[in-house]
Amino acid sequence: MRWPACASVVALVVAAASSAGAEEPRFVPTAALVASGQSETVKVDVGGAHSEERRSDLRFGPAVGLGHRLTAPGRLSLDGHGSVGLGPNLGGGRYLLPLREDVAAAFRPRAWLALRGGLGAGLTIDLGRGATSYVELALPVSVTLVEVVELAYRPFLSLPVASEERTTFGGTRSLSASTALVPLDFTLRFRVPALGF
Amino acid sequence: MVPSTSRRLFLELVGAHAALLGVAGSGLVALPGCGVYRAETGDAFEPWSFPGGETVPERVAARAGILAASPHNTQPWGIAIAPDAVEIRARLDRHLGAMDSLRRELHVGLGCCVENVAVAAAAVGRAPTVTLLPSPADPALVARVALVPAPPSRSPLFDAIAARHTNRGAYVDGAALPGLEQALRAVADDPRVGLRFLGSAPERARFRDETVLATEAICADAEMSADSGRWYRHTAEEIQEHRDGPTLDATGAGAATRTVGKALGRPSDDTMNEYWIDATRTRQTTGTAFVLLHTAAENLREDQLRVGRVYQRLHLWATSQGLAMQPLNQLPERQDREEARGMTPRFGPTLAELVGRERRAQMAFRIGVPWDDASASPRRPLAWVLS
Numbered sequence: 129m130r131w132p133a134c135a136s137v138v139a140l141v142v143a144a145a146s147s148a149g150a151e152e153p154r155f156v157p158t159a160a161l162v163a164s165g166q167s168e169t170v171k172v173d174v175g176g177a178h179s180e181e182r183r184s185d186l187r188f189g190p191a192v193g194l195g196h197r198l199t200a201p202g203r204l205s206l207d208g209h210g211s212v213g214l215g216p217n218l219g220g221g222r223y224l225l226p227l228r229e230d231v232a233a234a235f236r237p238r239a240w241l242a243l244r245g246g247l248g249a250g251l252t253i254d255l256g257r258g259a260t261s262y263v264e265l266a267l268p269v270s271v272t273l274v275e276v277v278e279l280a281y282r283p284f285l286s287l288p289v290a291s292e293e294r295t296t297f298g299g300t301r302s303l304s305a306s307t308a309l310v311p312l313d314f315t316l317r318f319r320v321p322a323l324g325f
Numbered sequence: 326m327v328p329s330t331s332r333r334l335f336l337e338l339v340g341a342h343a344a345l346l347g348v349a350g351s352g353l354v355a356l357p358g359c360g361v362y363r364a365e366t367g368d369a370f371e372p373w374s375f376p377g378g379e380t381v382p383e384r385v386a387a388r389a390g391i392l393a394a395s396p397h398n399t400q401p402w403g404i405a406i407a408p409d410a411v412e413i414r415a416r417l418d419r420h421l422g423a424m425d426s427l428r429r430e431l432h433v434g435l436g437c438c439v440e441n442v443a444v445a446a447a448a449v450g451r452a453p454t455v456t457l458l459p460s461p462a463d464p465a466l467v468a469r470v471a472l473v474p475a476p477p478s479r480s481p482l483f484d485a486i487a488a489r490h491t492n493r494g495a496y497v498d499g500a501a502l503p504g505l506e507q508a509l510r511a512v513a514d515d516p517r518v519g520l521r522f523l524g525s526a527p528e529r530a531r532f533r534d535e536t537v538l539a540t541e542a543i544c545a546d547a548e549m550s551a552d553s554g555r556w557y558r559h560t561a562e563e564i565q566e567h568r569d570g571p572t573l574d575a576t577g578a579g580a581a582t583r584t585v586g587k588a589l590g591r592p593s594d595d596t597m598n599e600y601w602i603d604a605t606r607t608r609q610t611t612g613t614a615f616v617l618l619h620t621a622a623e624n625l626r627e628d629q630l631r632v633g634r635v636y637q638r639l640h641l642w643a644t645s646q647g648l649a650m651q652p653l654n655q656l657p658e659r660q661d662r663e664e665a666r667g668m669t670p671r672f673g674p675t676l677a678e679l680v681g682r683e684r685r686a687q688m689a690f691r692i693g694v695p696w697d698d699a700s701a702s703p704r705r706p707l708a709w710v711l712s
Contacts, residue, residue: 170497170694170696172497172500172501172502172694174500174501174502174503175501175502175503175504176503177501177502177503178501179497179499179500179501179694181497181498181500181696183495183696216580217580218579218580218581219579219580219581220579220580220697221579221580221581221583221584222580294647295647296646296647296648296694297502297504297505297508297646297647297648298646301647301694303696
């Protein structure tokens, strides 16, 4: 299984790179592997006493997306990228569905190199426990080589959108995503201009 | 020998790889042929559908009995149903060997069974009268629960029977629960069973440290370690065949760890010990408080049965309150081992300091607010334990 997959990836990169010299289409499909952090908070309020604790988890998974140019191509341009992913978190074993849209300024100091930085937003839906779903406000930065291989770092502010409440010893236990800065978010993305339009 | 940290890192990396393949250890994905099975599935978990379609009051009470807590899920009971009573007998062959050198925990587990029978009987219109060790000539007959028709008296404890599971995951550490100690004492309500509540930060830290040391001592004791591991059920086939023992899904470990653990096959005793020590040091000693149940120093079997009834009652009550509990008996286990082998006491004196030198610590556990729900453990069906 491993070698045909690797060969397919290599072929994809070569095909994409061979078309990278031409003007990039306005819309470019992408495929990516994402490793992202996640933070949850539990709050306990019983008898006037308040306790709170936070824990982190790690999510891995693929994502597919569409890069889109917002301005005319050139040494400096404005690009967008929307994606949808799917993958489990390692601790909870629940599948998460992240929906993301980023807008970034792209600077191309060389024909084979693009540097991007901008703002992003997203919604990650916890398919196993909706109460720990969250909104993301992100600062994505990335390096793209030959407009095909992109390494992205996307720290984000996590904001909860729901919570799970339970009665506990006459009080309340509440579980939700944390309001927290999540510094861990890395993406290895492949842009496929050959499939662009 | 590969350092434990490197081995753990390797397993975590493998877990990450497994995650990339879309494998989820919580049971969302089962991979037949790869050893990964869905949690809590199969006939081994059917008894948790309680009371199910059962309508005969004595059988409802007996079905409740098989859902009681027991050491390492050994379920050391046999049950006999008579028209006006349910009898619980000790299955002395279902013991933990060196892990329970004086058979203390076996009898505590039997007491748990007695309590579940009594609670369920009352709920289905049979007023219970419990007689412990009714026949001195037959010490295996640990309890006779006489049942007399009465108006049903359903309590929150009855409703908790099918929801009660030992939770070995992380609890909110140090979560303040004002009034918890008083509530536990009110529920325990047995003049022969004392309760020592360790709720302050220094008390919890000391108990945690001593429990970790006791765990390490157990793991270093080859006989104790082997007798503990003998009950561990790793594969789906083992679970369905035996329907007892600890399982990977009930360990409170993360999903990736459980997935990788199932896929890699049964771990060695050394690996299991490593994980147990690490779990004890981290998530399994979190919570609001540790509690010790103690009795008179004579260490009578009847008192051990009473401790079991109290522990089961406390756990049912905690479940009804949204709280979690987990036995942490490493200290009493080492105390018993020291006595049975004539070893220099190390952990016995620690317990004596905590409960008083004229008392005997029988059972220790933690209680608190859990992060996650616990998984059910397999159960031998009523048909297997009826006599």
